[in-house]
Amino acid sequence: MNAPSHPPSFAPSGAAPLIDPFARAITYLRVSVTDRCDFRCTYCMAEHMQFLPKADLLTLEELERLSHSFIDLGVRKLRITGGEPLVRRNIMSFFRAMSERLGSGLDELTLTTNGSQLARFADELAGIGVRRINVSLDTLDPDRFAAITRWGRLPQVLDGIRAAAAAGIRVKINTVALKGFNEDELFPLLDWCADQGHDLTFIEVMPMGDIGGEDRLDQYWPLSDLRARLAERLTLTPLAERTGGPARYVRVEETGQKIGFITPLTHNFCESCNRVRVTCTGELFMCLGQEDRADLRAALRASDDEALLQSAIREAIARKPKGHDFDYSRGVGGKVSRNMSHTGG
Ligand code: SAM
Ligand code: SF4
Numbered sequence: 001m002n003a004p005s006h007p008p009s010f011a012p013s014g015a016a017p018l019i020d021p022f023a024r025a026i027t028y029l030r031v032s033v034t035d036r037c038d039f040r041c042t043y044c045m046a047e048h049m050q051f052l053p054k055a056d057l058l059t060l061e062e063l064e065r066l067s068h069s070f071i072d073l074g075v076r077k078l079r080i081t082g083g084e085p086l087v088r089r090n091i092m093s094f095f096r097a098m099s100e101r102l103g104s105g106l107d108e109l110t111l112t113t114n115g116s117q118l119a120r121f122a123d124e125l126a127g128i129g130v131r132r133i134n135v136s137l138d139t140l141d142p143d144r145f146a147a148i149t150r151w152g153r154l155p156q157v158l159d160g161i162r163a164a165a166a167a168g169i170r171v172k173i174n175t176v177a178l179k180g181f182n183e184d185e186l187f188p189l190l191d192w193c194a195d196q197g198h199d200l201t202f203i204e205v206m207p208m209g210d211i212g213g214e215d216r217l218d219q220y221w222p223l224s225d226l227r228a229r230l231a232e233r234l235t236l237t238p239l240a241e242r243t244g245g246p247a248r249y250v251r252v253e254e255t256g257q258k259i260g261f262i263t264p265l266t267h268n269f270c271e272s273c274n275r276v277r278v279t280c281t282g283e284l285f286m287c288l289g290q291e292d293r294a295d296l297r298a299a300l301r302a303s304d305d306e307a308l309l310q311s312a313i314r315e316a317i318a319r320k321p322k323g324h325d326f327d328y329s330r331g332v333g334g335k336v337s338r339n340m341s342h343t344g345g
Contacts, residue, residue, distance in 0.1 A: 075106075
């Protein structure tokens with residue numbers, strides 16, 4: 001079992017840091033800035049998604065205020081996600097505002113993206129201090145790519161990844177392991193990443209939200225199996241590196257590559273969890289795998305007083321559960337009703 005992360009002794013504002021009931025310090029915030037996306041990945045969304053009414057969304061200024069509050073309370077890492085974060089209008093103004101906290105509360109500002117808009121934004125992201133990003137890519141085959149994302153086009157994403165790398169941003173590829181879909185691309189993906197100098201992390205498909213017709217049990221390829229296949233050909237050395245999340249890493253001795261495995265279903269690393277997620281409507285989810293949430297929009301809009309917002313955040317953190325409840329063996333029982341694009345991956 002991992003030891004709980006050590007609480008920071010103070011937050012930059014001088015306020016007491018955010019510590020949950022299980023002595024875990026909350027130092028990592030993921031902000032989903034939109035539920036919309038220019039792709040419709042089959043494991044993430046239904047083709048005809050019902051998106052939130054625009055009026056429900058926090059403005060970028062409200063998202064800024066919320067993020068500043070979390071940083072004032074000790075959050076040191078901010079990951080911007082969605083939906084597709086780079087399709088939100090004027091999103092770079094939000095990135096610029098948050099980048100001003102780098103070195104002044106924040107250690108890292110990063111994003112998770114499908115890569116479709118990266119060619120446009122890579123230089124600016126690098127310029128404001130984004131050093132690393134995660135790009136989701138499940139296949140290197142253009143037809144399969146179009147099939148899995150429904151609306152995406154592989155060359156556009158590869159251009160985006162190239163632009164990011166050329167701008168000096170380190171790229172980590174996130175690949176969802178999908179039975180019968182990308183099993184035969186395990187080694188081609190690994191080789192491509194080694195060649196391009198990208199790290200690679202595999203993700204187990206999670207039972208989140210209605211995706212219209214498809215059954216995730218049919219898509220589920222356990223990473224224990226994927227890892228065993230890698231180990232048949234390669235020497236994998238487990239790394240001690242921990243991010244406070246469900247990822248575990250190995251080094252491939254033959255290539256020096258770092259490979260990650262995100263296995264929230266087969267393993268449970270909740271005891272070291274350091275993160276919470278806020279949606280584009282200001283709902284705070286204390287756990288990706290639970291339904292409980294807190295409405296921060298009400299506190300944001302009730303007054304300009306930071307104290308009210310901060311006490312709403314503290315009350316929510318006091319309810320952070322010990323762990324999640326994903327479990328395919330209980331059929332629909334261990335499932336979460338919202339899509340990943342709602343909370344942000
Ligand atoms: N649109 C961006 C992207 O695709 O990178 C950011 C948001 S997306 C919801 C974040 C991550 O969640 C992606 O890597 C995606 O593959 C993953 N994801 C979406 N639905 C998932 C599911 N049901 N199980 C596991 N991963 C999922
Ligand atoms: Fe969009 Fe990302 Fe979901 Fe794919 S995984 S539909 S790119 S939000």
